Amino acid sequence: MRVAVLGGGSFGTAIASIAADNGATVRQWLRDAALVDQINHEHRNGRYLPDYPINPAVVASTDLAATVAEAAVVFIAIPSKAFRGVLEQAREHLRPEQILVTTTKGIQAEGFKLMSQLIEEETGSSHIGVLSGPNLAAEIAQKQLTATVIASDDAVTRAYVQAALGCGYFRVYAGNDRYGAELGGSLKNIYAIAAGMAAALGMGENTRAMLMTRALAEMSRFAVALGANPMTFLGLSGVGDLIVTCSSQLSRNYRVGYALGEGANLDEAIEALGQVAEGVNTVKLVCAKAREEGIYMPLAQGLHHVMFDDVPARDMARALMENEQSSDVEFMLSREAVSQAHQLAPDGDA
Numbered sequence: 329m330r331v332a333v334l335g336g337g338s339f340g341t342a343i344a345s346i347a348a349d350n351g352a353t354v355r356q357w358l359r360d361a362a363l364v365d366q367i368n369h370e371h372r373n374g375r376y377l378p379d380y381p382i383n384p385a386v387v388a389s390t391d392l393a394a395t396v397a398e399a400a401v402v403f404i405a406i407p408s409k410a411f412r413g414v415l416e417q418a419r420e421h422l423r424p425e426q427i428l429v430t431t432t433k434g435i436q437a438e439g440f441k442l443m444s445q446l447i448e449e450e451t452g453s454s455h456i457g458v459l460s461g462p463n464l465a466a467e468i469a470q471k472q473l474t475a476t477v478i479a480s481d482d483a484v485t486r487a488y489v490q491a492a493l494g495c496g497y498f499r500v501y502a503g504n505d506r507y508g509a510e511l512g513g514s515l516k517n518i519y520a521i522a523a524g525m526a527a528a529l530g531m532g533e534n535t536r537a538m539l540m541t542r543a544l545a546e547m548s549r550f551a552v553a554l555g556a557n558p559m560t561f562l563g564l565s566g567v568g569d570l571i572v573t574c575s576s577q578l579s580r581n582y583r584v585g586y587a588l589g590e591g592a593n594l595d596e597a598i599e600a601l602g603q604v605a606e607g608v609n610t611v612k613l614v615c616a617k618a619r620e621e622g623i624y625m626p627l628a629q630g631l632h633h634v635m636f637d638d639v640p641a642r643d644m645a646r647a648l649m650e651n652e653q654s655s656d657v658e659f660m661l662s663r664e665a666v667s668q669a670h671q672l673a674p675d676g677d678a
Contacts, residue, residue: 329353331492332399334414336363336388338376338465339431340405343493346468347403348383350495356388357395364388380469393421401427401492403459404447408434408606411443415450422451427488429457429478433513434606435613442510457485458506459493460513461564462572464579468498475499477564479509501564508556509565512547516570517607518614519543521585522631523574525641528589539627540574546625549658550614553623558659581607594635611635626651 329352333344336358348354358364366374367388371381389395396402396418406414411432422428428451430443441449447456461476468474478489478500486502494500503509519539526535547570548561560566573579577586584605587597598608615632618625630648633639655662 329400329488329492330398331355332357332396332402333405334392334395334402334418335405336360336367336373336376337405337407338373338469339463340403341367341373341377341382342463342465342468343403343405343431343459344386345383346493346495346498348385350493352492354383354386355395355399356386357390357392358388359390361390364390377465377469380466392417396421396426399426401429401488403429403431404443405431408432408436408443408609412436412446412450415446419450422453424453425455426453427455427457427485428453429459429485429489430510431459432606433460433510433517435514435610437609437613440613440617442507442514444506444510455482455485455488456480456506457482457489458510458513458565459489460509460569461501462568464572464576466578471497473497473499475501475564475568477501477503477509479503479506479560479565481506503560503563503565505557505560507554508551508560509563511551511554511556512561512565513569514606514610515547515550515614516543516566516573517581517605518611518628518631519547519570520573520579520581521588521605521607521611521635522627524579524582524585524587525589525631525634526585526645527582528586529642529645531645536574540570542627543574544570545656545658546627550618550623550625552659553621580605584608588634589641593638608635 331347331352331354333340333356344354344356371384428447432443444456444458457478457480459478463476478486480486481504490500544567548558552558580601583601584597587600611632615628630644634641634644
């Protein structure tokens with residue numbers, strides 16, 4: 329199989345190496361000619377994965393047309409802000425039968441568009457997929473056992489991606505809720521920032537468990553309100569991705585949150601990271617969308633106040649504990665039902 333990867337970041341590089349390990353002919357497109365030369369001659373991405381070798385069969389190039397020309401599957405691993413621009417460049421070189429898969433966990437501000445929706449708009453393809461899951465690039469580069477999900481309503485897309493990437497250390501499961509899987513991958517970045525902040529503040533394991541569980545409730549509430557399947561959030565692209573991103577210092581969003589918890593401002597935290605943390609932009613976009621749609625998201629809104637309104641992180645954590653005590657799983661017991669019960673309870677007993 330011929331595989332193309334657009335993007336030279338840590339995850340794009342990891343995906344290229346997986347496909348080559350699995351026997352595919354792999355071409356990787358990057359803008360940086362010096363990094364292309366390093367990948368081709370040293371088989372290493374010194375900027376994003378400096379400590380891990382890349383399969384020498386991966387051939388990097390700055391020629392976008394040549395990279396996608398013969399590919400059966402094209403993985404697009406471009407930061408969300410540049411995603412549409414790269415699609416516009418690639419569009420004339422793509423063929424209708426090619427499989428187009430986004431690995432980017434971000435949202436475009438204009439129209440609140442997910443990356444797979446941009447692919448649909450720009451290409452009109454009927455073979456679109458979303459690759460999402462608990463997939464830290466550094467661990468994949470170490471060939472640690474990892475699982476992901478390819479979400480698509482197109483069976484051909486699911487089958488091709490499983491064939492391209494499924495190997496002894498990388499397992500690819502199938503799903504058909506593309507929108508839910510993609511929202512899960514984007515939304516969990518918000519709560520990874522919150523988890524990093526909580527860790528820096530010295531909060532314990534009980535707090536972390538509460539944070540992740542309530543984060544899952546918010547993620548699924550938001551996504552279902554926009555048309556996703558709540559069951560998607562029980563899988564790899566939901567709770568799986570949330571757990572790893574909220575637990576690991578390898579997560580870029582976690583590291584931004586940790587810096588904020590230590591007292592850095594947002595600009596300082598981003599500068600210290602030196603890479604794109606998609607969650608920073610996602611917090612702003614999701615909170616605006618939640619207000620517009622009337623979706624209850626106290627954790628996300630609280631984090632927004634810390635990041636953009638200079639509210640101290642510890643003060644915000646205390647305020648969140650004073651919010652209304654609501655339902656655990658609202659798909660079983662609605663928040664409205666709990667609120668009605670509170671009105672009937674005597675003071676102090678609710």
